[in-house]
Amino acid sequence: MDLKLLLISTLLGVFCYSNAQKEGNECINANAKYCGECIQAGAKCGWCKDPDFLKQGETVSTRCDELQSLIKRGCSDAMIENPHGEQKTLKNKTVTNRRKGAEKLRPEDITQIQPQKLSLTLRSGEPQTFNLKFKRAEDYPIDLYYLMDLSYSMKDDLENVKNLGTSLMLEMSKITSDFRIGFGSFVEKTVMPYISTTPAKLLNPCTGDQNCTSPFSYKNVLKLTSNGKNFNTLVGQQQISGNLDSPEGGFDAIMQVAVCGDHIGWRNVTRLLVFSTDAGFHFAGDGKLGGIVLPNDGKCHLENNVYTMSHYYDYPSIAHLVQKLSDNNIQTIFAVTEEFQPVYQELKNLIPKSAVGTLSANSSNVINLIIDAYNSLSSEVILENSKLPEGVTLAYTSRCKNGVVSEGESGRKCSNISIGDEVMFSISVTSKGCPKQGKPEIIKIKPLGFTEEVEITLNFICECECNKDGIKNSQLCHFGNGTYECGACKCNEGRVGRQCECSSNDVATEDMDRTCRKDNGTDICSNNGDCVCGTCECKKRDNPEERYSGQYCECDNFNCDRSGNKLCGGHGRCECRVCICDPMWTGSACDCSLDNSTCMASNKQICNGRGTCECGTCKCTDPKFQGPTCETCPTCPGVCTEHKECVQCRAFGTGEKKDTCERDCSYFNLIKVKDRDKLPQPNDASYPVMHCKERDANDCWFYYTYAVNNNTEKEVHVVDTLDCPAGPDIIPIVAGVVAGIVLIGLALLLIWKLLMIIHDRREFAKFEKEKMNAKWDTQENPIYKSPINQFQNPSYGRKAAVL
Numbered sequence: 001m002d003l004k005l006l007l008i009s010t011l012l013g014v015f016c017y018s019n020a021q022k023e024g025n026e027c028i029n030a031n032a033k034y035c036g037e038c039i040q041a042g043a044k045c046g047w048c049k050d051p052d053f054l055k056q057g058e059t060v061s062t063r064c065d066e067l068q069s070l071i072k073r074g075c076s077d078a079m080i081e082n083p084h085g086e087q088k089t090l091k092n093k094t095v096t097n098r099r100k101g102a103e104k105l106r107p108e109d110i111t112q113i114q115p116q117k118l119s120l121t122l123r124s125g126e127p128q129t130f131n132l133k134f135k136r137a138e139d140y141p142i143d144l145y146y147l148m149d150l151s152y153s154m155k156d157d158l159e160n161v162k163n164l165g166t167s168l169m170l171e172m173s174k175i176t177s178d179f180r181i182g183f184g185s186f187v188e189k190t191v192m193p194y195i196s197t198t199p200a201k202l203l204n205p206c207t208g209d210q211n212c213t214s215p216f217s218y219k220n221v222l223k224l225t226s227n228g229k230n231f232n233t234l235v236g237q238q239q240i241s242g243n244l245d246s247p248e249g250g251f252d253a254i255m256q257v258a259v260c261g262d263h264i265g266w267r268n269v270t271r272l273l274v275f276s277t278d279a280g281f282h283f284a285g286d287g288k289l290g291g292i293v294l295p296n297d298g299k300c301h302l303e304n305n306v307y308t309m310s311h312y313y314d315y316p317s318i319a320h321l322v323q324k325l326s327d328n329n330i331q332t333i334f335a336v337t338e339e340f341q342p343v344y345q346e347l348k349n350l351i352p353k354s355a356v357g358t359l360s361a362n363s364s365n366v367i368n369l370i371i372d373a374y375n376s377l378s379s380e381v382i383l384e385n386s387k388l389p390e391g392v393t394l395a396y397t398s399r400c401k402n403g404v405v406s407e408g409e410s411g412r413k414c415s416n417i418s419i420g421d422e423v424m425f426s427i428s429v430t431s432k433g434c435p436k437q438g439k440p441e442i443i444k445i446k447p448l449g450f451t452e453e454v455e456i457t458l459n460f461i462c463e464c465e466c467n468k469d470g471i472k473n474s475q476l477c478h479f480g481n482g483t484y485e486c487g488a489c490k491c492n493e494g495r496v497g498r499q500c501e502c503s504s505n506d507v508a509t510e511d512m513d514r515t516c517r518k519d520n521g522t523d524i525c526s527n528n529g530d531c532v533c534g535t536c537e538c539k540k541r542d543n544p545e546e547r548y549s550g551q552y553c554e555c556d557n558f559n560c561d562r563s564g565n566k567l568c569g570g571h572g573r574c575e576c577r578v579c580i581c582d583p584m585w586t587g588s589a590c591d592c593s594l595d596n597s598t599c600m601a602s603n604k605q606i607c608n609g610r611g612t613c614e615c616g617t618c619k620c621t622d623p624k625f626q627g628p629t630c631e632t633c634p635t636c637p638g639v640c641t642e643h644k645e646c647v648q649c650r651a652f653g654t655g656e657k658k659d660t661c662e663r664d665c666s667y668f669n670l671i672k673v674k675d676r677d678k679l680p681q682p683n684d685a686s687y688p689v690m691h692c693k694e695r696d697a698n699d700c701w702f703y704y705t706y707a708v709n710n711n712t713e714k715e716v717h718v719v720d721t722l723d724c725p726a727g728p729d730i731i732p733i734v735a736g737v738v739a740g741i742v743l744i745g746l747a748l749l750l751i752w753k754l755l756m757i758i759h760d761r762r763e764f765a766k767f768e769k770e771k772m773n774a775k776w777d778t779q780e781n782p783i784y785k786s787p788i789n790q791f792q793n794p795s796y797g798r799k800a801a802v803l
Contacts, residue, residue, distance in 0.1 A: 026125075028544045031061045035081050035464035035486040038064035040433050043125035046082040048075035049466050049487035057529065057538045057549045060488050060498060069544055081464040081486060087128050090457075091117035095135040095422070104177070107269045112137050113452045121459045122431040127395070129428040132454060134381050134447060138419045141178035141269035143224050144168070144370070145257055149248055149277035150185040152212065155240045157276070157363035162238075164366065165231025171367055175374070181231050182224040182264060186253035187215045187241045188282075189290060189310045213239040217310030218253035220302060224265035247280040252296075254332070255316045256307050258324040260300035268451040270378070271330045274370055276359060278337040281347075287314035298324055322351050326384065331449040333373040335359045335366060352384070353377060353449040382413040382448045383425060391435040392443075392458065397426040434462035502533035518552035529553035550576060563591035587615070601629040626687070632708045639706055640692030643668070643716065647704050648696060651718045655696065668706075668714035679705050679717050686710060700724035 030041035038047040046067045053063060053075050065073070070080055092115040096105070114133045122128060148154065148161060165181060172179040222234045257264055257273055284295065296316040301309040316324075325332060332354040334344040341358060348354045355376050357369035385394055396411035398404075400423050404414075414423040427445065435441065438460050446453035470485030477489035482500035484490075491500035502512075516524050516531035525536035528548040538548035546558040555576035563569035568579035572590035581590035593616035601608035607618035610630040620630040633639070646665030648655035651672065657664055673679060682689050689707040696702065704718035 025542060025544050027065050028540055028542075030064060031540075032064040033060060034488070034490045035063075035467060036434075036462055039081065039083060039464060040124045040462065043123060046070055046080045047464060047486060048073075048079055049081055049464075050075055050079040051487045053079070053487065054498075055549045056551050057525075057536050057553050057555075058547070059537045059540075062540070062547070063488060065544060079487075081466055083123055083461050083465065085121045085123040085126050085128050085461065087121070087130060088119040089115050089117075089130075090119055091115060095133060096137050107141050107178075107267055110137050110140060111452070112140075112450065113447065113454060115454060116452075117455045117457075119457045119459065120429055121461060122392075122429065123461045124431055124433055127428040127430040129426060132383075132425040132427055132445065133422060134414075134425070135422045136378065136381075136417050136419050139176050139178070141180075141267065142172065142176050142272060142374075143180050143182075143265070143267055143269055144172070144272040144274060145182040145184065145224065145264060146274045146276065147184045147186065147250070147253055147257060149187070149250065149279065150213075150238060150240050151187050151248060151279065152240050153278050154276075154363075156361070157278070157359075158235075158238060158240060160363045161276075161366065162236040163232055165228035165235065167228075168367055168370065169226075169228035171371055175371075178226075178269075180224040180226045180265070180267075181222075181228065182220075183222040183231060183235050184218065184220050184253060184257060184264075185216075185238060186218045186248065186250055188249040189217055189252070189287070189292070190215050213241050215241045216306065217249055218256050218307040220256075220260070220263055220305035223263065224267075247282045247286070248277060249310065249315065250275060250277055250281050251283055251315045251321060252307060252310055254321055255296060255298065255324060256300060256302060258321070258328050258330055259298060260302050261328065263300065263302050263305065266328070266330075270449070271328070272333060272370075272374060272377075273325075273330050274333045274335055274366075276335040276363065276366070278340070278359070280340060280343055282315045284315055284317035284320070296320060318347070318350055325351065326448065329446075329449055329451050331355075331377050333357060333370060333377070335363075335369050335373075337361065352382060353380075377449065379417050380413060380415045381417060381423065383445055384412070384448050385446075386444045388443060389435040389441045389458070391432040392441075393430050393432075394445075395428040395430070397428075399424040399426070429456070429458070431458070431460060434460055436460070438462035497533035498535065516552065518554060525553040526550075528556070561589035563587075563589035591615070599629060601631050624688070626708050627712055632712075632714075639690050640694060643706055644692070644694045647692075647716055647718055648694070648702065650716075651702065651704070651720065652696075652722065668716045671715065671717045672720040673717055674720065676703050676719055679703065679719065680707065696722070698724065 026042040027038065027045035030037060030045070032038035032041060032045075032047070035047040035049070038045050041064065044066050045064055048063045048065075048070050053073075054060070067080060067082060071077065093111050095114050096109075096111045112135055114135075115130075118130060120128045120130075146161070146164065148158070150158065168181060169179060221238065222231055225231065254273070254275065287293065290311075292311065292314050294313050296313045298316065298320055301307055301313075332351060334348065334354065334356045336344045336356065337359050341356065344356045348356045355373040357373050359366065359369065383396060388394065396407070396409075398406045398411045398414050400406070400414035401416060401421060406413075411425070417423060435458075440460075441458045443456050443458060444453045445456065464486055466486040470483045470490070472483045473480035473492075474482065474484035474489070476484045476499065477491065478495075478497070478499045478501040481495045482489040482491040489498065489500050491497070494504050496502050496504050512534040513524055513531050515534045516529075516536050518526060524531050525538065526548075529536045529538035529552075531537075536551065536553050538550075538553040541547065541558075543558075547556065549555045549557070557574040557576075558567065559577045560568050560574035560579045567574055568581065569585070569587075569589045569591035571585040572579045572581040574580075579588060579590045581587070584594045586592045586594060592614075595616055596606060596613050598616045599607050599613035599618050603609075606613050607620065608625065608630040610622040610625045611618045611620035613619075618628060618630050620626055622630070624633050624636065626632050645655050645657045646661070646668070647670075649658045649661035650665050650670050653661075679691065680689050682691075685707065687707055687709055689705050692704050692706060694702055694704075700722040701724075702719065702722055704716055707715050709715055
């Protein structure tokens with residue numbers, strides 16, 4: 001099992017490495033035949049337009065390579081085509097610093113987003129980044145349209161909404177001085193098979209004596225107005241209606257409110273749609289229940305403020321609604337009863353810039369619900385962009401309040417924005433290849449729910465500058481069979497070859513192949529290329545640094561000798577499998593330095609006059625000398641004395657250099673051994689070893705060896721204990737001291753023994769005395785009882801009876 005895992009890991013590693021190499025060589029992989037193809041391959045790619053750049057056997061596509069590779073191959077900067085993108089700001093009106101109560105501005109004069117118009121010129125793979133500023137303006141105008149379900153279950157809600165106009169106007173005046181309100185209502189489609197009832201029942205769909213209006217799909221009751229009293233009057237005239245099933249046709253109404261801008265009266269300001277209901281909703285496909293199969297067309301069909309095509313078009317889909325609400329910058333507030341909260345919460349997740357509020361049973365809390373929902377929606381800004389051309393991508397980075405930075409999808413939005421706050425977005429635009437055949441494209445970026453937007457014109461770099469100087473039907477391209485541009489021939493259709501000298505129909509002929517065989521051999525182009533038009537075009541390698549060349553592709557720049565695992569030792573270049581060394585280097589792998597400075601000894605002599613300098617390294621001719629410059633002689637007299645002080649301080653912490661030991665004596669490696677037998681012997685090592693015996697200030701001897709090993713490292717082995725012999729005059733003193741200590745010890749021992757005997761005798765006498773005093777008298781001990789009992793036979797002493 002382990003072997004299988006190891007094999008799989010190895011194969012994956014090779015595969016990933018191979019893929020990484022290929023992905024990294026986008027310029028080579030492009031196989032570009034002309035300059036325009038090359039620069040579309042990636043931002044790192046350049047085209048060498050030098051006519052003499054190509055070597056024999058190299059294809060035209062090798063003009064396309066990474067910039068550093070082209071320069072290394074001999075193409076000067078001036079001959080490399082490497083265009084770059086740019087950006088221009090066409091409209092950059094600063095955001096509005098407006099305060100409530102200040103001079104009233106028209107909505108079109110208020111700016112919340114900056115800049116407003118840009119022009120970007122894009123080079124393939126090279127991003128163009130710009131900053132977009134958003135500032136939420138104070139006292140920004142608001143249009144609010146109240147769309148209400150008038151089915152019978154909403155009867156008590158209608159009574160509370162009748163006074164909504166003036167109350168809501170009063171509350172909204174705290175937020176903006178420019179507020180307008182409108183009203184619309186909906187019930188359900190009125191298709192006969194769908195509602196399964198009679199025409200008479202349609203006149204009054206409610207049961208009993210309830211007076212209801214006939215069912216309808218959607219009515220625009222009141223166009224947006226700043227007259228709250230007018231709102232109250234018209235809403236007060238509304239009557240409820242009836243319906244047979246619980247889901248309502250609210251999606252039809254939302255679609256018409258979104259697309260019928262002129263009928264509703266939307267301005268280019270903040271647009272709010274309040275959708276109030278106590279039921280679910282029908283959506284696309286449900287119309288089949290009434291025989292309606294045509295998809296909703298997303299267009300306005302209001303006549304006399306009534307939706308007239310409910311019987312003809314199906315309900316819109318959720319995705320269709322999302323698109324139309326976004327296109328018309330409408331933010332939706334779903335005011336629904338608690339029972340349907342989960343349903344509309346899911347719907348909210350599908351509709352950007354929407355909110356859900358819990359409506360009380362009779363809609364008495366609708367004003368607070370609207371205010372809270374508006375604050376929630378307006379405190380968040382989310383950027384969206386129009387459809388992008390194929391090959392164009394956008395990347396967003398947001399810089400929100402309190403230094404919060406986000407990227408990816410989170411980089412599109414900022415939350416908790418208050419009035420007057422500024423946030424910044426960094427937007428990078430990148431193209432791949434040449435989208436739309438180089439034709440300019442316009443994209444737009446805007447905050448969801450706002451009418452303002454940034455218009456960006458995209459221009460694409462698809463050709464090189466040198467393309468403009470191209471010569472059509474140039475004589476340089478075999479009598480006019482191609483266009484000479486950017487240093488190479490761009491052949492006409494049906495022509496091939498470096499100079500377009502062959503017809504594509506005559507490429508693979510035996511006569512042409514013969515000219516591609518070296519020395520009349522069997523291999524075409526040395527098996528390293530293809531014979532095109534009688535000329536070898538060498539294959540490309542995955543590694544852009546490796547190339548085949550030569551008339552027969554017999555040469556390469558990667559099969560030369562190596563040194564230190566580097567091609568030509570890192571001191572030359574490989575040409576046709578031979579190293580061409582840099583100055584001051586020689587050898588088949590350019591690994592031999594001609595610089596003698598590394599062989600210079602301290603006496604300014606080459607190798608100390610005791611060797612020769614070969615490839616920057618000393619070869620010592622005197623066997624006693626060694627080291628990088630033949631200056632070290634381990635067996636020469638005076639070596640032991642030279643190193644004595646350093647060995648003493650490092651091994652024993654004594655001597656004259658003990659205070660400067662770390663600074664002066666770190667030039668050798670110290671190895672401690674237990675005794676002299678463990679010291680290296682001359683015959684045991686492959687290098688000279690010097691044995692030393694030195695005496696310190698206390699007449700103690702220490703033993704060590706000194707040597708320079710094969711790695712030119714200095715080594716010292718030292719016995720870790722000093723050999724300190726005792727002198728003759730000290731022996732009697734020591735003996736006398738020892739004898740005195742012994743006598744004193746004996747005397748003390750005798751004294752202690754005598755004292756112990758006396759003590760023991762006294763204790764014994766005391767014990768005997770106490771023993772005598774411990775005898776008890778029978779009269780004195782009250783519990784004493786004699787152990788002797790007497791018994792007498794009553795017949796004892798009498799004569800026996802006569803029988």
